Amino acid sequence: MIFDIEVKISLKDGMLNPEAKTIENSLSLLGYNVNNTKTLNIITFDMEGEDRETIRSEVDDMCQKLLCNPVIHNYKITIIPRNSACGDC
Amino acid sequence: MIFDIEVKISLKDGMLNPEAKTIENSLSLLGYNVNNTKTLNIITFDMEGEDRETIRSEVDDMCQKLLCNPVIHNYKITIIPRNSACGDC
Structure with a gap:
């Protein structure tokens, strides 16, 4: 089964x-406040797997090892099975 | 009135x-396919304005002038009035 994955990475508050x-600053110089x-x-990417939980655990590993810096980043993983109309976290 | 703006920038197809x-490639080296x-x-940012159409036109200008390179980027602007539960494009 193919899953579409989205990882949203943001800096932690502060x-x-x-x-x-x-x-x-640049927008301000152009006159926009x-x-x-x-x-x-x-x-975003897609990957093959058995079920949502296995995929979540793998993508979480990817985030910890490569995609994010857990010290400064928050990340949110969204997994949507291909051919599914709606997906949740 | 304050509006919350989100500009989503992606590379054009191709x-x-x-x-x-x-x-x-790096994920592949780590064993993830x-x-x-x-x-x-x-x-994302917020700005003050009169109505949604004025804001949209201003944000579109910002995208053309600074935020995006219209030759290689697609962009999507989402405008949500503050204190509104739902917003559309």
Whole structure:
């Protein structure tokens, strides 16, 4: 069975985000006044597996080992079985 | 009135994505077999404005001028009025 996976990676609260700060400053220089700018990364892929729990455990391992830095990042994993209309975490 | 804005930026179909390719290769080296890896960026911020249409036009300008490269990126703007339970594009 094929599962579509989405990993949403964000900085933990309180971490400095220079990218967001730069965007906010640049928009301000262009005359746009925006606040609370944040940036997130999303990684999507598909993989084959038996069931949702096995997949979740594997993707969690991937996040811990490679995709995220657990010290500074929060991550949220969404798993949707292919050919399914709706999926939850 | 304050609006919460989300801009989702992805590479257009057919564009090479070296970041995604690197992630896929690295996961493969770790023993995880994944396919169709893609990466997306999300920028969120809030801004004050009169109505949704004015905000949409301003955010579209920001995307064209600074946030995206319209030659290689697709972008999707989501605008949600603060204190509203649901928002659409």
